[in-house]
Amino acid sequence: MNRKASFQRKSGPLVLDASAFIMGLYSASSNKGAVTTPEVMSELKNWLRSSSSILSLERLRVSSPAKKFLDEVRQASKETGDFLKLSKTDSSILALALQLKSQGLKPLLVSEDYAVQNVAHHLGLEYAPLAEGIKSQIQWLTYCPACKKRFKADFLGKTCPICGAEVKRKAAKKFPIKRKN
Numbered sequence: 021m022n023r024k025a026s027f028q029r030k031s032g033p034l035v036l037d038a039s040a041f042i043m044g045l046y047s048a049s050s051n052k053g054a055v056t057t058p059e060v061m062s063e064l065k066n067w068l069r070s071s072s073s074i075l076s077l078e079r080l081r082v083s084s085p086a087k088k089f090l091d092e093v094r095q096a097s098k099e100t101g102d103f104l105k106l107s108k109t110d111s112s113i114l115a116l117a118l119q120l121k122s123q124g125l126k127p128l129l130v131s132e133d134y135a136v137q138n139v140a141h142h143l144g145l146e147y148a149p150l151a152e153g154i155k156s157q158i159q160w161l162t163y164c165p166a167c168k169k170r171f172k173a174d175f176l177g178k179t180c181p182i183c184g185a186e187v188k189r190k191a192a193k194k195f196p197i198k199r200k201n
């Protein structure tokens with residue numbers, strides 16, 4: 021069964037990953053109620069500071085999922101073969117969506133990440149990719165928060181070879197997508 025759903029449908033809270041904010045989905049859908057995790061907010065810290073767009077963050081709920089749901093996500097990602105592709109942030113939003121579902125809500129997970137969508141499908145969660153209406157792309161910066169060294173994207177979640185801290189990513193900037201007319 022295809023669980024891909026549209027943003028327009030009646031749904032419970034939107035569970036947003038960082039790309040959803042940057043692509044402007046949050047401000048457009050804030051009246052539906054949105055939730056995210058501290059991990060996502062941490063990836064967005066610099067972007068929020070530098071962004072000229074005004075986000076109404078008062079309707080946003082930031083919450084951490086219980087360990088039980090993180091365990092379930094880890095198990096599911098091993099089953100689908102996505103375990104190594106999921107960052108801590110990815111797992112956190114999947115687990116949060118799972119937790120909301122267990123509370124009887126109908127969360128819609130919004131992520132452009134294929135591994136996230138794949139695990140969401142496996143867990144029976146509804147998800148929506150950021151397909152149409154995207155006006156900008158994100159540039160991710162993969163870096164060590166301790167020593168500031170930059171890495172290639174596939175270093176995300178690994179240990180910094182220089183200082184031993186965990187390699188993270190942050191949204192560096194967005195730029196418009198050139199459309200063919």
Ligand SMILES: [Zn+2]
Binds near residue numbers: 164165180184
């Ligand atoms: Zn380092």
